[in-house]
Amino acid sequence: MLRLYNGLIMPMTERCSIARGEIWTDGDRIVLAGDASGRAMPAFEREIDLRGGLVIPGFKDAHTHSAMTFLRSYADDLPLQSWLFDKVFPLEARLNPDAVYAFTRLAILEYLSGGITASFDMYYHRDAYAAANLDSGFRSVICGALSAGDRVETAARDYEQYNSMGPLMGYRLGAHAEYTADEAVLRGLAELTRQYKAPFWAHNSETKSEYEESFTRRGMSPTAYFESLGLFDYGGGGFHCVWLDENDMDIFERRGLWAVTCPASNAKLASGVAPLGRFAARGINLAVGTDGPASNNALDMFREIYLACVLQKLALGDAAACPAESILYAACSAGARAMGLMDCDCLAEGKQADLAVIDLDRPGMRPIHDIAKNLVYSGTRDCVRLTMVAGRVLYEDGEFFVGEDAGRIYAEAEKYTKEICAQ
Amino acid sequence: MLRLYNGLIMPMTERCSIARGEIWTDGDRIVLAGDASGRAMPAFEREIDLRGGLVIPGFKDAHTHSAMTFLRSYADDLPLQSWLFDKVFPLEARLNPDAVYAFTRLAILEYLSGGITASFDMYYHRDAYAAANLDSGFRSVICGALSAGDRVETAARDYEQYNSMGPLMGYRLGAHAEYTADEAVLRGLAELTRQYKAPFWAHNSETKSEYEESFTRRGMSPTAYFESLGLFDYGGGGFHCVWLDENDMDIFERRGLWAVTCPASNAKLASGVAPLGRFAARGINLAVGTDGPASNNALDMFREIYLACVLQKLALGDAAACPAESILYAACSAGARAMGLMDCDCLAEGKQADLAVIDLDRPGMRPIHDIAKNLVYSGTRDCVRLTMVAGRVLYEDGEFFVGEDAGRIYAEAEKYTKEICAQ
Numbered sequence: 030m031l032r033l034y035n036g037l038i039m040p041m042t043e044r045c046s047i048a049r050g051e052i053w054t055d056g057d058r059i060v061l062a063g064d065a066s067g068r069a070m071p072a073f074e075r076e077i078d079l080r081g082g083l084v085i086p087g088f089k090d091a092h093t094h095s096a097m098t099f100l101r102s103y104a105d106d107l108p109l110q111s112w113l114f115d116k117v118f119p120l121e122a123r124l125n126p127d128a129v130y131a132f133t134r135l136a137i138l139e140y141l142s143g144g145i146t147a148s149f150d151m152y153y154h155r156d157a158y159a160a161a162n163l164d165s166g167f168r169s170v171i172c173g174a175l176s177a178g179d180r181v182e183t184a185a186r187d188y189e190q191y192n193s194m195g196p197l198m199g200y201r202l203g204a205h206a207e208y209t210a211d212e213a214v215l216r217g218l219a220e221l222t223r224q225y226k227a228p229f230w231a232h233n234s235e236t237k238s239e240y241e242e243s244f245t246r247r248g249m250s251p252t253a254y255f256e257s258l259g260l261f262d263y264g265g266g267g268f269h270c271v272w273l274d275e276n277d278m279d280i281f282e283r284r285g286l287w288a289v290t291c292p293a294s295n296a297k298l299a300s301g302v303a304p305l306g307r308f309a310a311r312g313i314n315l316a317v318g319t320d321g322p323a324s325n326n327a328l329d330m331f332r333e334i335y336l337a338c339v340l341q342k343l344a345l346g347d348a349a350a351c352p353a354e355s356i357l358y359a360a361c362s363a364g365a366r367a368m369g370l371m372d373c374d375c376l377a378e379g380k381q382a383d384l385a386v387i388d389l390d391r392p393g394m395r396p397i398h399d400i401a402k403n404l405v406y407s408g409t410r411d412c413v414r415l416t417m418v419a420g421r422v423l424y425e426d427g428e429f430f431v432g433e434d435a436g437r438i439y440a441e442a443e444k445y446t447k448e449i450c451a452q
Numbered sequence: 453m454l455r456l457y458n459g460l461i462m463p464m465t466e467r468c469s470i471a472r473g474e475i476w477t478d479g480d481r482i483v484l485a486g487d488a489s490g491r492a493m494p495a496f497e498r499e500i501d502l503r504g505g506l507v508i509p510g511f512k513d514a515h516t517h518s519a520m521t522f523l524r525s526y527a528d529d530l531p532l533q534s535w536l537f538d539k540v541f542p543l544e545a546r547l548n549p550d551a552v553y554a555f556t557r558l559a560i561l562e563y564l565s566g567g568i569t570a571s572f573d574m575y576y577h578r579d580a581y582a583a584a585n586l587d588s589g590f591r592s593v594i595c596g597a598l599s600a601g602d603r604v605e606t607a608a609r610d611y612e613q614y615n616s617m618g619p620l621m622g623y624r625l626g627a628h629a630e631y632t633a634d635e636a637v638l639r640g641l642a643e644l645t646r647q648y649k650a651p652f653w654a655h656n657s658e659t660k661s662e663y664e665e666s667f668t669r670r671g672m673s674p675t676a677y678f679e680s681l682g683l684f685d686y687g688g689g690g691f692h693c694v695w696l697d698e699n700d701m702d703i704f705e706r707r708g709l710w711a712v713t714c715p716a717s718n719a720k721l722a723s724g725v726a727p728l729g730r731f732a733a734r735g736i737n738l739a740v741g742t743d744g745p746a747s748n749n750a751l752d753m754f755r756e757i758y759l760a761c762v763l764q765k766l767a768l769g770d771a772a773a774c775p776a777e778s779i780l781y782a783a784c785s786a787g788a789r790a791m792g793l794m795d796c797d798c799l800a801e802g803k804q805a806d807l808a809v810i811d812l813d814r815p816g817m818r819p820i821h822d823i824a825k826n827l828v829y830s831g832t833r834d835c836v837r838l839t840m841v842a843g844r845v846l847y848e849d850g851e852f853f854v855g856e857d858a859g860r861i862y863a864e865a866e867k868y869t870k871e872i873c874a875q
Binding site: 098099101102103105106107108109112135136138139142293295296297298299301302322325326327328329331332335338339340342343345346347348349350351352353390391392393395396397398399400402403406407409410411427435436439442443446450 | 521522524525526528529530531532535558559561562565716718719720721722724725745748749750751752754755758761762763765766768769770771772773774775776813814815816818819820821822825826829830832833834850858859862865866869873
């Protein structure tokens with residue numbers, strides 16, 4: 030058993046309220062979150078003095094392509110089409126499982142040092158990806174990414190395989206996007222959603238052209254098209270959701286779908302600003318993701334929550350738009366539910382021990398008028414003192430505990446990057 | 453003498469190129485920056501192993517209100533007018549020198565932990581402000597902020613006083629803004645610019661209404677109005693510059709004025725996005741600032757350079773707009789020249805030893821395709837290993853060396869915050 034004491038907790042059982050309290054963990058579970066007074070003290074393996082710091086449930090990166098670390102800063106400041114077709118796609122074609130393993134391990138270091146405790150990932154070479162997560166002790170849910178011509182049987186096999194690898198790994202049914210899928214694949218996936226009573230996910234309305242061209246291809250928006258095929262009968266959601274129209278939002282609202290916003294990527298690729306204010310007004314479920322490091326370029330949820338709030342103010346010309354607490358909650362608690370990690374959404378007895386410790390003795394965290402606003406508007410990853418996943422401390426005071434030396438992880442990532450980019 | 457070795461340097465003598473090399477300092481000056489092979493080794497007081505890290509000239513925060521740390525997270529997510537008139541102004545009226553000293557010391561910790569080596573500050577209680585900087589060993593230039601009814605003699609006295617306090621402190625002539633000044637004050641300042649052959653600074657065209665209302669008040673834009681009074685005869689510049697028109701840009705270009713962009717503040721207060729692409733096309737001098745922590749809310753130049761690039765892409769709908777290197781250069785090297793710190797703009801023999809050491813062994817800095825892009829697009833303050841001002845290490849490995857315990861600085865800032873906000 031571990032004990033975290035002498036600090037504050039933001040359990041997110043009731044939005045972003047804060048209390049004095051302790052966290053006790055046993056194995057991968059929380060056994061106490063809150064007031065420990067009057068409780069008999071068990072024999073703890075370790076007692077961690079929070080030194081006045083704050084425990085939060087940890088960020089959930091609800092949309093990413095972890096292994097794209099190898100493309101970070103490789104081809105920025107280019108027009109979107111030449112970036113994608115001349116730079117990204119040719120190199121991705123050269124990927125192999127060993128490279129994806131190395132690049133994913135690098136990404137996990139970035140997640141952990143930024144207080145992220147789980148990712149919702151979509152990429153190639155999924156066995157290597159899963160191994161990198163399990164070897165690191167990190168939690169991830171893979172999202173299927175079927176495209177035109179792919180075999181739906183693959184998705185069924187992946188679903189069975191990755192959902193039976195224990196609590197650190199999961200799989201959700203998904204297509205890459207409306208513009209890359211064909212109707213046969215989507216109808217097959219719809220059949221699987223019914224078979225498994227499972228949600229469906231896809232990139233959705235990331236760019237204006239994607240949204241507009243769907244009307245030419247399908248006679249309707251991507252959201253309406255997915256809906257028309259029955260893909261949302263068991264819920265799910267969309268990644269990006271920059272260009273949803275009111276009818277799309279009707280569908281999201283009625284079906285309880287999740288919009289996963291990726292503000293950094295949408296800004297850097299000049300895709301636009303998702304209408305988070307409209308989502309909030311309608312009560313549409315919101316989660317937050319980084320997208321991959323090729324487009325972002327960081328895997329940093331502090332950046333995302335800051336941008337989500339600030340870009341909404343800028344886009345609406347209203348400094349009061351998109352209050353900080355709502356986005357912090359979406360990024361930490363709601364994101365877990367979006368991914369189906371129902372045991373990772375808050376700090377409470379019986380929940381998975383996924384958490385981050387925020388050092389409030391950093392300049393940007395002072396003074397303390399409002400900790401949630403500090404986290405969103407002046408929080409940075411240098412405030413993250415400790416990150417725990419499933420009861421294991423994987424990051425603490427700048428050091429990683431992921432079963433492999435960080436220096437070796439950097440070196441392996443550099444080696445495979447050179448191999449792939451130099452071919 | 454100090455030696456920094458076993459790493460890379462980005463001297464910014466030639467934009468953002470990188471070389472292997474060492475930095476040697478003697479007192480507050482650099483005595484070697486580059487290849488040390490063949491040089492006799494002096495007896496160093498200390499040799500700092502860079503462990504493969506990168507030395508940059510340090511960020512220059514070219515527009516800030518440091519002491520506004522006390523308002524961080526106090527009143528966010530409010531409409532601009534109620535934020536300013538109901539929250540900010542009433543509390544600022546309660547400030548006293550001791551409070552400004554405490555709040556400034558807190559700000560300096562934030563600057564240092566983010567690799568910032570100098571600030572260009574505009575605020576009240578300037579003696580206390582100067583003392584906080586000098587006691588910390590930090591470098592700052594005060595910008596005058598005269599408003600309607602202020603005595604121009606004060607500016608003359610401040611000019612003489614703060615410019616004679618040694619190389620860590622300076623003063624530039626300035627008015628708060630067109631909308632807060634009157635013609636008598638501005639004519640007096642114009643006279644001082646001629647007397648001292650000195651540049652003139654002011655908040656300029658931060659909001660659309662400020663720009664538009666200037667036409668009602670003065671019959672022309674703020675820039676044209678300042679120019680018409682002869683205020684720019686010896687150069688200078690403007691803070692924010694979000695709403696400059698083509699005629700304003702003509703003036704900036706012809707006069708060699710500096711536009712200081714503050715993208716985070718402009719976004720959070722929904723003021724807009726400065727036309728950095730137009731500035732670059734015209735060759736207008738650019739520097740970067742955070743603005744104060746009440747509006748930003750961080751004093752973090754990593755955030756600013758990221759936003760400067762990304763918001764430009766978003767605003768122009770062009771992912772190729774505003775390449776990273778140009779903004780990194782503006783934030784580190786050009787900013788020094790904007791502030792008149794001609795000895796702090798690059799790493800070269802004879803220059804002031806103002807620098808930051810970037811740890812490249814952090815996840816967001818890997819792999820290394822392009823270090824400048826890594827710094828701009830995935831750089832965060834957790835990569836800053838060391839910050840040196842005038843040859844003194846003021847921050848290293850998370851610890852501060854500013855003549856006062858950081859814990860005490862936090863406590864003092866909290867104490868005065870409570871006093872002022874509880875009245």
